[in-house]
Amino acid sequence: MLQPSHARLRYWGAWAIFAMIVIVGSIPGARADAAEVASGVVLHSCAYAVLAFLIFTGSHGTPAQRAGKAVLTIAAMGAIDECVQSFLPYRHGALRDWYVDVTAAAIMSGAMWVLWRSRKANA
Template sequence: MNPTSLFIDEHFRKHRFWLAIFLYMAVLVFGSIPGARGEVGEYATGLVLHFVTYAAIAFLLFTGFQGESAFKGTRTVILIAMMGALDEYVQSFLPYRRAAIGDWSVDASAGIVMSALLSAILPVIRRRVAAP
C-alpha cells in the first residue's frame, strides 16, 4: 500500500475524522492539567503550539469529510473556529490558564491556511496517484 493512501484513500476517511476529534479532546484534557502548558511551552511558543495543533486537526478534518473541496474547506474552517473558541472558553474557567482572543485567531487561521492548501494540493496528488 502506498503511504499516501492513508491521507487520501476514502477507506480511511472516517478514521481521519475520528482521529481529529480524539486529538481535539486530548488538547482539551491535557490543556487542563495544571503545569502541563508551561512544560510544553519550554519547547515552543503558544503561537506555534496553537497553529501546529489546529493545522493538524484541520488536516484530519478536511481529509475526513466527504464532498467537494469548497464544502470540506468551509466545514473545516467553521469547525476549527468553534473548537478553538471552546478551547479558549474552557481555559477561562481555569485559574492557572487564561483565554485569549489572539489564540483563537491563530486557531482559526490554521484552519483557513490548511484548508486552502489542501484544496489546492489534494486534487493534484489524487491525479498523480490515480495515473498509471
C-alpha cells in the first residue's frame, strides 16, 4: 500500500531519478552501452512511465488532477532531456523520444487514474 506520508518522497524521488537520467545520458558512450540492453523506445517508455507513477502517487488532488500533473510534468521533463541532448555533440534531441515519453506518461497516468478511482470507490 502506498503510504500518504511518503507522497513527498515519491514526488521528489521522481525529480532525483530524472536528474540521474539526464546526467547519465550526458556521459559519452553511456547511451550506446544502454542500447545493447534495450532500444531507445523501451528505455524511454519504462523510465518515463515510472516517473509518471511516482509523480501521480506523490501529488495531491483528485485522480484527474494527479493524472494531468503527471503528464504535464513528464512533458516538461522529456523536453528538458531532449533539449540537453541537443547541446551534446555525441547526442541529438529527438521529437520522437519526447512523444514516447509523453505517451508512456499518459498511459501510466490513465491506468493510475482508473485504479485510484476504483480504490476510492471501494473504500
